[in-house]
Amino acid sequence: MQEPHVVILGGGFAGLGAMEKLKDAPVKITLIDQNNYHTFQPLLYQLATNELDANQVGFPIREMMHRQDNALFHQAKVMSVDLDNKVVHLDRMEPIPYDYLVVSMGAVVNFFGTKGAQEYAFPLYTMRDALLLKTHINRLLEAVDKNPALIDEGALNFCIVGGGPTGVETAGALSELLHAVAFKDYPNLPINEKAQIILFEAGPKLLKPFKSKLQKYAKKALEKLDVTVRLEEGVSEIDPTHITLSSGELVKTHTLVWAAGIQAHPLANSLGVEQVRGGRIPVEPDLSLNSRSEVFVVGDIALITDTKTNELLPQLGSVAQQAGRHVGENIERLVNGKQTEPFEYTDKGTMAAIGRGAAIVQMPGNGTMTGHAAWLAWLGVHLALLAGGEEKSSTIVDWGWNILTKKRGKRITLTDEDLEAVIATSEKRESEQENE
Ligand SMILES: Cc1cc2nc3c(=O)[nH]c(=O)nc-3n(C[C@H](O)[C@H](O)[C@H](O)COP(=O)(O)OP(=O)(O)OC[C@H]3O[C@@H](n4cnc5c(N)ncnc54)[C@H](O)[C@@H]3O)c2cc1C
Structure with missing residues (x-):
């Protein structure tokens, strides 16, 4: 059979x-x-x-x-x-x-019909999304390096919409990128003085499903990283060089990260x-x-x-x-001719990392953790999710190394010509193969 x-x-x-x-x-x-x-x-x-x-x-x-x-x-x-x-x-x-x-x-991703989001927002749900955002940030910094006047046009304002774990974690990571690495990469630019990271959340609190004291800790930890948290403020329209808030205010920015829903x-x-x-x-x-x-x-x-x-x-x-x-x-x-069984979830805690050494954990039951202990718990749970197979071991090693050294070695971006050539060549090959 x-x-x-x-x-x-x-x-x-x-x-x-x-x-x-x-x-x-x-x-x-x-x-x-x-x-x-x-x-x-x-x-x-x-x-x-x-x-x-x-x-x-x-x-x-x-x-x-x-x-x-x-x-x-x-x-x-x-x-x-x-x-x-x-x-x-x-x-x-x-x-x-x-x-x-x-x-x-x-x-x-769910843009909830927000005007301009499809064209200009940077969602963060797929590999392609992440690569697009990475390339955009790296190229934007190079553009500002060539033309610092772009700073007054909002090129160093990085906006994120959505105060859930993805928005909070991205805001923290962006701050670390700008203030721990980019200011050294571009010593001629006033990155520490002029760069702004603004996190918009339409609701009254960040990290809705978490306990109030964890929400407060996360907000404080972000502010310590120079992230401006704007609560009860949504984004209603996105343009290439500015966004319009639900209150009608315009904010100059070339980067709107969409972390507001799926x-x-x-x-x-x-x-x-x-x-x-x-x-x-x-x-x-x-x-x-x-x-x-x-x-x-x-x-x-x-x-x-x-x-x-x-x-x-x-x-x-x-x-x-x-x-x-x-x-x-x-x-x-x-x-095997047996009956199925109902699914029972083992909750290992809900968590979010705000930056290196800062995280929040809501444990099963009523317990909570913040700070270094929470960050180590966050790391442990993610390493467990990653576990299984040699192909993942280099991630663990490289990630650990970056955490220890605060280094970011992955800043290579292809030029327009290189990118276009790679895409055109593979598309040409694919169409030739299909026509054969
Ligand atoms: C930025 C971000 C951060 C997150 N952080 C955490 C976290 O810290 N901890 C945590 O527990 N969870 C986190 N999550 C949530 C977690 O990643 C998801 O819950 C999980 O990936 C869902 O798993 P899945 O198998 O349902 O879907 P996915 O992991 O999304 O897998 C779906 C697969 O289907 C494939 N697919 C889609 N469409 C097609 C198609 N038409 N044809 C063929 N294949 C297709 C995709 O390529 C993909 O491989 C995060 C999510 C995001 C986006």
């Missing part, structure tokens, strides 16, 4: 978690991702601020597959899923049938299933789709209710990874 075919859509924390748990199961697995690498999203802001390189934040999926004999990988874009006929449709590839399906394609991956809209809260798909306690026991939905695209607390689980790497692993176990149970 043929082994059941498990198709996993998305090689993020959830998809990889499911695949790894099925390592010894009597199944054939096909993992599909549009990229040939796994993106470690929690480190994207380190990439954007020159602390890490792209190959330390993205890990080649094919290399991870060396450890798994029952799985194959295809780099392909998922276009749609035919749930009735159990088939996945891909871009420029034959459709793939499945016996079990894991939908784990994550989330995408929505479920648009594939969710095409499945014809129930969607709530930013398009997420509610799942059963065993993480399967209501009325489709062979389809499991996990990670940021899913709306998972904690079976212990009855509360909705947040869109976090640790939730995605644990849920993905649970789905792997449930599929193995089904293949």
Whole structure:
């Protein structure tokens, strides 16, 4: 008898978690991702601020597959899923049938219709986003170096919208980039005197899900890093050289980092299933789709209710990874003729790092941590998320080295000519290959 075919859509924390748990199961697995690498999203802001390189934040999926004999990988874009006929449709590839399906394609940015955001904001949710922001910052500093008059036009004003963990962490990292590194790279520029980092949050507090004392600590820690925190102030329009706030005020800036929200991956809209809260798909306690026991939905695209607390689980790497692993176990149970089990999340704490040595941790129960101890806990949890596989070890080593030395060695940017040549050459080759 043929082994059941498990198709996993998305090689993020959830998809990889499911695949790894099925390592010894009597199944054939096909993992599909549009990229040939796994993106470690929690480190994207380190990439954007020159602390890490792209190959330390993205890990080649094919290399991870060396450890798994029952799985194959295809780099392909998922276009749609035919749930009735159990088939996945891909871009420029034959459709793939499945016996079990894991939908784990994550989330995408949500600009909430803000004018100019699509064109001029810098979101920070994908490798490409982080590389664009990094290149923009490096080129902007070079432009100011050539023409310091740009400072009066707001070129050294770095704005971030969204006071959640991504916005807070990015603001802290930008401050460290400017005040610990860039002022030395550009000794002729008044970076320490003139550069401004402004964090806008539409609500009355930063880091909404955290306890009040942690919110206050985070605000103080950011202010210590010279970040201006503006609460109850949203961004209503974005232009290349300024933003308009909800109050009508104009702020000169060439950089608006968008950290204000995500929505479920648009594939969710095409499945014809129930969607709530930013398009997420509610799942059963065993993480399967209501009325489709062979389809499991996990990670940021899913709306998972904690079976212990009855509360909705947040869109976090640790939730995605644990849920993905649970789905792997449930599929193995089904293949072996057993019943699936409900998912129980083990909360290791919610946390955010504000800068080197400053972080906040809300522990399960009522405990909290701040400062160095919290920062070490943050580091530990991220190292645990990173663990598994030699391909990730250089990230740990380089990251540790940067932390110890406060150095950022990843500031090389390609010139326009080089970038255009690389893109044009690969596009030409691809079209020639397609025409052959
Ligand atoms: C900047 C940032 C910082 C974060 N920091 C933390 C943190 O400190 N701690 C924490 O726990 N969580 C953090 N998170 C959240 C965490 O990264 C996510 O919750 C987690 O990545 C979700 O995992 P996932 O597997 O659902 O989705 P993802 O990791 O997003 O994976 C989805 C995969 O699907 C693929 N895909 C998408 N569309 C297609 C398509 N059409 N065809 C084929 N493949 C496709 C993508 O390429 C991707 O590989 C952070 C997120 C961001 C953006």
